Amino acid sequence: MARICQVTGKTPLKGNKVSFSNKKSIRRFMPNLQVKKFFLAEEDKWVTLKLTTNAMRTINKRGLYNVVKELRAAGQHI
16 A cells, blocks of 8 residues: 555655765654554444544544545545
8 A cells, every 4th residue: 555644645755864974865754654543433433544643633623434434435445
């Protein structure tokens, strides 16, 4: 699977790794992805999501059911 958050859509970024001598080489900044299982009480089933820690805070704030409903409306299979 790709390194993309299912909720926020964050992807790896490109940047420079800078050595002590100030030489630059390309590197990738990876999002902090976690695979997490949530219990969706409204449907009485477990849902597995691949998301960033920032998205976990979003789920805590807005609620799991609202986030899953928006993802399904956007066309994701959950």
